[in-house]
Amino acid sequence: VERGEVLAVGDELTGGDRVNTNSARVADLLLGVGVEPRFHTTVGDDPLDLEEAVRCAAARARFVVMTGGLGPTEDDRTRAAVARVAGTDLVRDEPSWAAIRERFRARGLRPSPSNELQALTPRGGRVLPNRSGTAPGFEVRIGDSHVFAVPGIPAEMEVMVREQVLPRIRELAPGAGSLVRKTLHLTGITESALGERLADLMASDHDPRVGITVSTGIMTVRVLASGPDPAAAAARAEATAAQIRPRIADLLFAEDGQTLWAAVGGLLLARGVTFALAESCTGGLLSRLLTDVPGISDVYAEGFVTYSNAAKTRSLGVPEDVLARHGAVSAETAAAMASGARTRAEARLGAAITGIAGPAGGSPERPVGLVFLAVDLDGRVQVERRQYPGDDRGFVRERAARDCLFLIRRALLGAV
Amino acid sequence: VERGEVLAVGDELTGGDRVNTNSARVADLLLGVGVEPRFHTTVGDDPLDLEEAVRCAAARARFVVMTGGLGPTEDDRTRAAVARVAGTDLVRDEPSWAAIRERFRARGLRPSPSNELQALTPRGGRVLPNRSGTAPGFEVRIGDSHVFAVPGIPAEMEVMVREQVLPRIRELAPGAGSLVRKTLHLTGITESALGERLADLMASDHDPRVGITVSTGIMTVRVLASGPDPAAAAARAEATAAQIRPRIADLLFAEDGQTLWAAVGGLLLARGVTFALAESCTGGLLSRLLTDVPGISDVYAEGFVTYSNAAKTRSLGVPEDVLARHGAVSAETAAAMASGARTRAEARLGAAITGIAGPAGGSPERPVGLVFLAVDLDGRVQVERRQYPGDDRGFVRERAARDCLFLIRRALLGAV
Numbered sequence: 126v127e128r129g130e131v132l133a134v135g136d137e138l139t140g141g142d143r144v145n146t147n148s149a150r151v152a153d154l155l156l157g158v159g160v161e162p163r164f165h166t167t168v169g170d171d172p173l174d175l176e177e178a179v180r181c182a183a184a185r186a187r188f189v190v191m192t193g194g195l196g197p198t199e200d201d202r203t204r205a206a207v208a209r210v211a212g213t214d215l216v217r218d219e220p221s222w223a224a225i226r227e228r229f230r231a232r233g234l235r236p237s238p239s240n241e242l243q244a245l246t247p248r249g250g251r252v253l254p255n256r257s258g259t260a261p262g263f264e265v266r267i268g269d270s271h272v273f274a275v276p277g278i279p280a281e282m283e284v285m286v287r288e289q290v291l292p293r294i295r296e297l298a299p300g301a302g303s304l305v306r307k308t309l310h311l312t313g314i315t316e317s318a319l320g321e322r323l324a325d326l327m328a329s330d331h332d333p334r335v336g337i338t339v340s341t342g343i344m345t346v347r348v349l350a351s352g353p354d355p356a357a358a359a360a361r362a363e364a365t366a367a368q369i370r371p372r373i374a375d376l377l378f379a380e381d382g383q384t385l386w387a388a389v390g391g392l393l394l395a396r397g398v399t400f401a402l403a404e405s406c407t408g409g410l411l412s413r414l415l416t417d418v419p420g421i422s423d424v425y426a427e428g429f430v431t432y433s434n435a436a437k438t439r440s441l442g443v444p445e446d447v448l449a450r451h452g453a454v455s456a457e458t459a460a461a462m463a464s465g466a467r468t469r470a471e472a473r474l475g476a477a478i479t480g481i482a483g484p485a486g487g488s489p490e491r492p493v494g495l496v497f498l499a500v501d502l503d504g505r506v507q508v509e510r511r512q513y514p515g516d517d518r519g520f521v522r523e524r525a526a527r528d529c530l531f532l533i534r535r536a537l538l539g540a541v
Numbered sequence: 542v543e544r545g546e547v548l549a550v551g552d553e554l555t556g557g558d559r560v561n562t563n564s565a566r567v568a569d570l571l572l573g574v575g576v577e578p579r580f581h582t583t584v585g586d587d588p589l590d591l592e593e594a595v596r597c598a599a600a601r602a603r604f605v606v607m608t609g610g611l612g613p614t615e616d617d618r619t620r621a622a623v624a625r626v627a628g629t630d631l632v633r634d635e636p637s638w639a640a641i642r643e644r645f646r647a648r649g650l651r652p653s654p655s656n657e658l659q660a661l662t663p664r665g666g667r668v669l670p671n672r673s674g675t676a677p678g679f680e681v682r683i684g685d686s687h688v689f690a691v692p693g694i695p696a697e698m699e700v701m702v703r704e705q706v707l708p709r710i711r712e713l714a715p716g717a718g719s720l721v722r723k724t725l726h727l728t729g730i731t732e733s734a735l736g737e738r739l740a741d742l743m744a745s746d747h748d749p750r751v752g753i754t755v756s757t758g759i760m761t762v763r764v765l766a767s768g769p770d771p772a773a774a775a776a777r778a779e780a781t782a783a784q785i786r787p788r789i790a791d792l793l794f795a796e797d798g799q800t801l802w803a804a805v806g807g808l809l810l811a812r813g814v815t816f817a818l819a820e821s822c823t824g825g826l827l828s829r830l831l832t833d834v835p836g837i838s839d840v841y842a843e844g845f846v847t848y849s850n851a852a853k854t855r856s857l858g859v860p861e862d863v864l865a866r867h868g869a870v871s872a873e874t875a876a877a878m879a880s881g882a883r884t885r886a887e888a889r890l891g892a893a894i895t896g897i898a899g900p901a902g903g904s905p906e907r908p909v910g911l912v913f914l915a916v917d918l919d920g921r922v923q924v925e926r927r928q929y930p931g932d933d934r935g936f937v938r939e940r941a942a943r944d945c946l947f948l949i950r951r952a953l954l955g956a957v
Contacts, residue, residue, distance in 0.1 A: 141568030152557030198736030320614030408832025416824025428846030
């Protein structure tokens, strides 16, 4: 296993305008070639800060992957900073400059003079051609470290890391082996209680390494194993996972990064249970999550987003007197929505969410965060009432969708 | 303006299992109290790496905010690492331990022995109570630097930074002033062409700082200004923005981090245009985005997720012969879906998306990534055909929803 570092560049990242998704993706890819990113650094466009970050990364990691700062504008300073730390200057790479001109020509455009800057590369470095964008990347040696720079646009970054950086690392470090991660996802236990069930495996000297992370009620147990090749590393990770599974069998709902929605969508597909969705306060979020699953259209009969009472009655057949007597946010309405969606769409399962996501619309009897969830499977209806804390619209919507997925899962498993 | 650093802790972050959203959020909050995060560092749970990261951050920033590693399990090592770098040891904070026990008691549970670890805090530090979770945070002085540690759970982190860290920084650095960011969001221009329009403002010594970032076809111009107080900083940022706006007036669709969907939702609300949505391949994504906008239910008549031809006919009234002659993925079907949604829901505007998100389902005539978008406003129908590259389901879905939002926007603006 070799030491790695991921270095993301951009004021929009250090300033918090934008969440940095590239570093996690690069890190994930590096594990596969036996490089463990020990640090991620994010630095802004300031030239001195950027040099400091490059120097520091090159000093502590054998492989450094930089993303961003290769654009054509004034604030793109990765090329210059890396050249200075490497003690060299920038030269124009003629094939890159030809490729940039050709790229513009093919789109009926002319490159700006500033695009010429994108063909500059540190002298003595290797150019990494970019087949999906304008800016080429490069590889430069700084001390014992190999520093790779690729664009920050995620789609370009992904292709260049996969096609050029990873094979090059394999070539430079053929003995690095592989790191393989297994994750087990569960719910319904506190972190401390889970930690005690797994204490022997979580000691800092345990190999494979075992850790726990928490995210709004979902726990993930993480196993990281190394081995001379991917199969050997995977076997070691699996051996540890096999020790963990019996200790959490009652709580486990997915493995290896599978999301809750993919797990539930997979269950619906595997059992061939056709379904329909009726959403009020989640506004299509539940539908959006389940349709992330490729092939789901085989069993997804139809979805309805019905905020208004009129739509609930027209499209779902919720009786007007149910709405009048119990209100749109009630167990009765949730049940009628689930059953109505199921019946209208001629599906086996109907699921519904109705509630008050906020920030406005609450009342003393029905405060913001009050949500009713319902599932009707073959005519058997289950309803749950939830009161989520706070008045954050996004939080209430996400929790409601997630809990509805758990409810669908329980209905499906109970129906076996 | 003071130098800051954000330090996130966790193997799940360095390993790329999970995207680090905390650091961006903390950075955004720090700007408001005049602290500019020059670096973000992410480090795993390895004790020596963690110490190195703390040492490095404390050496280069006056204010360091750490997130994560305060849980009750073996792999939570922030407390110990900070204490070692500060040259001190850990002591149990009795009020924190009492609060932890009380928290468990209130939920009818007992703390695990491991929860007692969460009451440990570096000797000589200040405890930061946590009113929404188990783990308290702390503040420790290391050299000239103030190091704050808060839990990694986003909701807890947010409350503690807002309520405790920011006021404390104001107290320690009353003269830091404020940093204010303005962002202008636009589309329909290359990055290099935009850079040339703004070249004079983007010079590295220009104050306020101006930069450009790109994300799948959307450009953001970012202005960062400092001043003795928020109002003065905002005025300086606005003065620069006022220089930029006339240069990009034709392309600008939103400002200050407003999303495209918020801009379009705001337009629908401001004009009181009721709308209905019909989605096939995006599966509710468009609906989910527009319903992120508080109050949108005032104008959102109804949404339909119709994968099957049967659902398109039943709920949207798409004629069977249109489906038979042109197929579900066609300009004719898209138009019929938009008009059908509008009519069924008795709305003024109907928008529809039908296409092939992949990875399966493509054919030579209708490859993966082919999408038709339609908008019907008061009976005037516009249809667009798009062929997105690649076969990434998520990418195709996001681009289709985004382009449909642009189409809705153009229809609304053209209708004035």
